[in-house]
Amino acid sequence: MHGEVKDTWKDAFFASPGPSSLKNAALLLLKGLCMGSADVIPGVSGGTIALITGIYEELIQALKSFDATVVKKILHLDLMGALAGVHVRFLLCLFAGIGIAIVSFARLMNYLLNHYPTFTWSLFFGLIAASILVVSKQVAIWTAGAGISLVCGTVVAVFIVNLIPVSTPDALWFIFLCGIIAICAMILPGISGAFILLILGKYEFITATLKNPFGPQQLMIIVVFCLGCLIGLLSFARLLNYLLKNFRPLTLAFLTGLMVGSIKKIWPWKEIIQTKIIGGKPQVVIWGANIMPEKLNSEVWAALGLAIIGFIAVLIIERLASVKESG
Numbered sequence: 001m002h003g004e005v006k007d008t009w010k011d012a013f014f015a016s017p018g019p020s021s022l023k024n025a026a027l028l029l030l031k032g033l034c035m036g037s038a039d040v041i042p043g044v045s046g047g048t049i050a051l052i053t054g055i056y057e058e059l060i061q062a063l064k065s066f067d068a069t070v071v072k073k074i075l076h077l078d079l080m081g082a083l084a085g086v087h088v089r090f091l092l093c094l095f096a097g098i099g100i101a102i103v104s105f106a107r108l109m110n111y112l113l114n115h116y117p118t119f120t121w122s123l124f125f126g127l128i129a130a131s132i133l134v135v136s137k138q139v140a141i142w143t144a145g146a147g148i149s150l151v152c153g154t155v156v157a158v159f160i161v162n163l164i165p166v167s168t169p170d171a172l173w174f175i176f177l178c179g180i181i182a183i184c185a186m187i188l189p190g191i192s193g194a195f196i197l198l199i200l201g202k203y204e205f206i207t208a209t210l211k212n213p214f215g216p217q218q219l220m221i222i223v224v225f226c227l228g229c230l231i232g233l234l235s236f237a238r239l240l241n242y243l244l245k246n247f248r249p250l251t252l253a254f255l256t257g258l259m260v261g262s263i264k265k266i267w268p269w270k271e272i273i274q275t276k277i278i279g280g281k282p283q284v285v286i287w288g289a290n291i292m293p294e295k296l297n298s299e300v301w302a303a304l305g306l307a308i309i310g311f312i313a314v315l316i317i318e319r320l321a322s323v324k325e326s327g
Helices: 009-013 022-039 046-052 056-064 068-075 079-085 088-115 117-136 144-161 172-186 193-199 203-211 216-246 248-266 298-326
Strands: 270-277 283-290
Touching: 009 079, 022 046, 022 088, 046 056, 046 117, 046 298, 056 088, 056 216, 068 079, 088 117, 117 248, 117 298, 144 193, 144 248, 172 193, 172 216, 193 203, 203 216, 216 248
Parallel strands: none
Antiparallel strands: 270 283
C-alpha cells in the first residue's frame, strides 16, 4: 500500500514504511553492511543474510514499491506523491550499508579469502548451515509439495555452483544482461551474484572497472551494468513478492533448497582444480573439489570453532528477532 500524499517533503518522506528512529536506522544500516560484505564474495549471497536478519520480505516489498503508479506520478511531476509511495527510508538505510560494505570491505574480504580461506569459509559455512535451519522453520507445514519444492531448489543450486566459468564478450548489451542476471541471483538466498559474474566471465571485468570508475569508457560500463541491475531488481522483486504472498510455504521451501544446494560451494576444505588471477591479486580458487581435512590439527579445530560461532550467531539473531516480534 502506498503512503498518502502529504503537504511537505518531510511528511512524504515519512509516509511509507521504514525505520522510525535513529536506532532502527542504524540497525538496518548494519544489516546492509552484512549483506554488502556477503555480496562481494563469490559463493555467499546477500539474500541469505537478508533472510538470516529477518528483513527479506521487507526488502522484496520495498523493491516492489517502485511500480507503475510511482512512475506515473514522476512523469506527472508529482514528486512528493512518488516519494510517499516508495519505501524510501528502508531502501536508503539498507542500500547505504550495502554500498559502504562493497566499497570498503571488498579489499578486506579478498585479503581474508586469499590469506585465510579455510577460516573464512568455515565461518560462512556455519552461517549458511544455521540459516538453512532458520528458514526451513518458516515453512508452516511440510507437505509433499513443499518437499518437492525443496528438492527442486537444491537441484537448481547444485547445477549452478557446478558450472565452470566461461569467456564472454565485453559488449554493452552483454554487460546489461549480466547486471540483470547477477542482481537476481544476489537477492536469492544461496545463489551468489558475485559467483554468477564469475560464471559469466565478468567478475574480473566489473571489479577492475570499479577500481577506476571515472574514465568515459568505465563510466559507460558502470551505468549500463547498474541499469541492468535496476531493471532486474525491480522486475524480479515483483515475482518474488507474488510467490511469497500466494505460495509462501512452497517458495520458502524452494529458497531453503537453494541454500542446501549451494552449501557445497562454501565447504572450507578443497582440492584446487582451477584458479584465476583477478585484478592482479593472488590466485582465487574458482573451481575445486571438496575434500576432508587430512588430520585434526590446530587449524582444523580453529576452523570448526569458527563454523560453530557462525552457526550460534545465526540462532542468536533469530531468537532476538523472535523476541522483538512477540514484544
